[in-house]
Amino acid sequence: MNVFIADDESFVLEGLKVIIDWYELGFTICGVSRNGEDALSKILELKPDLVLLDIRMPKLSGIDIVKLAREKQFNGKFILISGISDFKYAQTAMRYGVDFYLTKPIDENELTGAVITIRDDLRKEQKKNHTLLQYRAKAKDTILRDILTGKGDFSNFNSYDLHLAAPVYQAVIYENYNQDSFHIVWSFAELLRVTNQDNNSFDHIHFQEKDIVLLKGNFAIEHFNIFLRHYDTNPQKFSPLDSLFLTYGRKVYSLEDVRLSYETACALLNRRFFCEQNQHILGWHQLPGKEEFTYFITPEESRHYYRVFADCIQTYNRTQIAETLKELEKKLFYAVDDVMSIKYFLTDIYLQVKQIISHIYSTADIPFPTNAAVINLIESKYYLYEIIQFLSEQFEMCMNAIGNPSREGVLNDVLYYIKHNYSENLKLETIAPLFGYNSCYLGKIFNKKVGESFNSYLDRIRIENSKKLLKEDRLKVYEIAEQAGYKNVDYFHKKFKKYVGLSPAEYRKSLAPKP
Secondary structure, X not given: OEEEEEOOOHHHHHHHHHOOOOOOOOOEEEEEEOOHHHHHHHHHHHOOOEEEEEOOOOOOOHHHHHHHHHHXXXXXXXXXXXXXXXXXXXXXXXXXXXXXXXXXXOOHHHHHHHHHHHHHHHHHHHHHHHHHHHHHHHHHHHXXXXXXXXXXXOOOOOOOOOOOOOOOEEEEEEEEOOOOOOOOOOOHHHHHOOOOHHHOOEEEEEEOOEEEEEEEOHHHHHHHHHHHHHHOOOOOOXXXXXXXXXXXXXXXXXXXXXXXXXXXXHHHHHOHHHOOOOXXXXXXXXXXXXXXXXXXXXXXXXXXXXXXXXXXHHOOOHHHHHHHHHHHHHHHHOEOOOHHHHHHHHHHHHHHHHHHHHHHOOOOOOOOOOHHHHHHHHHHOOOHHHXXXXXXXXXXXXXHHHOOOOOOOHHHHHHHHHHHHOOOOOOHHHHHHHHOOOHHHHHHXXXXXXXXXXXXXXXXXXXXXXXXXXXXXXXXXXXXXXXXOOOOHHHHHHHHHHHHOOOHXXXXXXXXXXX
């Protein structure tokens, strides 16, 4: 605690500084003065806990100093000393809030007793004030929670008394940019370069497992905007924003609407999954409107995409893989489904592609990760772009692993694709776009280079493979027809006889060893 001493006589002033051990009694001398005006000025500036003051001072008397200090809301303690024992002086002094009136010459024990009494009273007041501040802080914390959730009874508290009154508000939520880290060490006031005495600029609250800052007033919000402009792109390595991710709602103009700003910031935090690489900030203007969420994850969508990717891998169509991944990423940005559902959706696409490629190229050495490893990896990713990047890398790995070593051009890729997919419902109209051609032009090239039509070549490949299956003698004819790519067994019979000269059953019989 601090004590201020004033007396117009220098030798008395020096004596008052040493007459008792101020430090041992819990006080530090923060200033001295020898005239009334200077003493009043310093008292109001330094706000000491205790003032030891002579009653007779030039320019202003001790009584005047006490009176004027009280009028200026000074609440410290006073000990008034006087050369005369005058009851009227003492009575006047007590009326203005002087705690002790002592006469000169000062008795050391009497002064010590007065100082100890005042010290004990100050400590009791400090303890009481600290307790009140704690209760006040808890009450304000509860009120802030109610404000954020829209449950506040705004007629039941004084917003000015709690330093919550402001012309404008904005809710900000922050967390670590590195989501594996647990500690943020920085000051929001320092980042905004504002003072926050009595929480006049902003309030901080930890609520619903979030760190929330409620900005109050134009000054704080303007500094927040300066902060955003400074750090929004490419934050400097090891700067505060490099370790920080934050979202903010729109500005609102009443405490009742603070929940709207907070709800927007929460919604943005839930969309962190869709951020770009090195993106540290999401603002209210980046939240899509409800009407924009139009994409639904369905089994049909999954089937469409894994078939497209499987075809692109087999046709080495890197451009279409990249464009399809970009299209998928854009659609998912507006998906109505939650993040975990999106992860399951992408996992399913990958595992289906893996199954197709593994089946078609069963002899190829493709270093696929295990299904469990893929599921764990995709579930552990924090961002959509990380999963898209993983899919791109895996599809590139597949193309490199199954690459046709003898291919000399697009036509060889087409033939390679047919040999591995003849059992599917292949048509020139669906294959041509995979290789960047229209069907008429590819058909002409096919006829010229191969010497027969696409359909004729496909039939020949199918019949050759069905002959191998017939020779193995483990499947029925209709099963072989289906595996060869013919859904209609009668049509299979017709084609087989055309190319072989025998029916499938006759061909199988001809392969049987003769007795």
